[in-house]
Amino acid sequence: MTGVMQKCSKVFLQVAVLNRPISIAYLCTVSPKDQYEQMVKKNKVVVFMKGVPEQPMCGFSNAVVQIFRMHGVTNYDAHNVLADESIRQGIKEFTNWPTIPQIFIGGEFVGGCDILLQMHKNGELIEELQKVGIQSALLEQEKKEE
């Protein structure tokens, strides 16, 4: 029985190698780390949250959505960790950060809700957005008022 199994897997391996050399190579090279690195760089702003921006399922995630809305930032990638347990765990390992939400700007990890709120209050968020070419709506508002 074991012999048959070995033979089968050997045949399968050969077929797989012959027919799908590219995808095998792909599977081998894309580690979870690379996967998340690509995910967080896919958009200027990337958020891992509970629920979706239209319906956040957690007060902290909701606060993140509201802060970005105030800055006129609505076109960001939002990953709902409640919909995918592997992302919920994977992103925590990737950033070594234990809680959700998690925010990335320009591919860089910014932190969670508390940090974003602080950056919003002290004006740093406007600067960080500017660095990746996003003009904050609050900045435009300020200019109009001047």
Next chain:
Amino acid sequence: MTTIPIQNNPMEMSIRVKLTNQFSPVHLDVFNESYMHNVPKGSETHFKVLVVSSKFENKPLLQRHRLVNEVLCDELKNGVHALSIVAKTPSQWEGSSKVTEKSPACKGGFGK
């Protein structure tokens, strides 16, 4: 006869002890905000901590939060589901309103 007080908030106590030992804070607040969430009465799942310590001097916010998260990693692995952090230096604390805002209201996603 001595009576031993009954501890029904072991998580809060543990958070207090660890933050005190690690940061020697000049001011420390530990708020159990679990009551704001869809968890049984008396739960210890959602916390907010305010730590004012000179050990945060010259450290960016992300690093300060990482330090707090690291100290409380056992608690975060074993029941603490949400941890909101305010980490200030003594001079920032003196210059602030010294009011800690409550965390935002729950949106029902706990445990899902």
